[in-house]
Amino acid sequence: MRNNRLFTAKDSVVELIEHDYNVLTVLSRFSLPLGFGQKSIGELCDESGIHTDAFLLIINFLLTGEIDSASIMKVSPADVVYFLHNSHDYYLSYKLPHIRANLISALDDSHGDINPIIVKFFDDYTELVRQHFNYEENVVFPYVRKLSEHVDSDYSIDVFRRHHDDEIE
Known part of the structure; x- marks a missing residue:
């Protein structure tokens, strides 16, 4: 894009x-x-x-x-969280299952020994994505909403940043 x-x-x-x-x-x-x-x-x-x-x-x-x-400066973080929440739902409910179905249909039947490994790799990746999204949904997004409402929180976005950077490396 x-x-x-x-x-x-x-x-x-x-x-x-x-x-x-x-x-x-x-x-x-x-x-x-x-x-x-x-x-x-x-x-x-x-x-x-x-x-x-x-x-x-x-x-x-x-x-x-x-x-x-x-x-x-004109945008509320809560508006961004709304979009990200809907994006999580889009990927978990539509995009990743669609990719999985395409992956399975693209696998060659003659490679029955390795096909389950490929599918398991994708499923494991999907589970990591799901865990990452769950963390954001249950920890980060409520924190951002509280900040938007000027409510104190024990959480720090630095924790998320370090957690996120560790996942990427």
């Missing part, structure tokens, strides 16, 4: 999708309905109760790989 086009609230949703049809999955992760006609991004977000600046921050980041530092 990488390019240099930045979208604004005045741009049409159709124009956004024509620019990169992959944004359809992003619309669904914001719970934005299809059937938007000629509405602008701002109109669709307003009618759907989605913070337009949060939508644009995320969509423009996904399209360009860059975060607009001016708009980040």
Whole structure:
């Protein structure tokens, strides 16, 4: 999805999708309905109760790989958590099972000795993803919501950062 086009609230949703049809999955992760006609991004977000600046921050980041530092101050972390929560659901309920089904159908029957190992590797990976998402859902997201509501917490995002960095290395 990488390019240099930045979208604004005045741009049409159709124009956004024509620019990169992959944004359809992003619309669904914001719970934005299809059937938007000629509405602008701002109109669709307003009618759907989605913070337009949060939508644009995320969509423009996904399209360009860059975060607009001016708009980040307008976005509530809770809005980002909403998107991430829906993204977790999308990956666990749809994307990973879809990949698994495609993987199984792509395996050659003549390699019956190694096929179960390949599937187990994928299933183990999926379990690690599920554990990571569960940690975020049960620890990190409640922490971010509390911070957004100006409520103190014993948790520190540095713990998450160290935990996350350890997983990547």
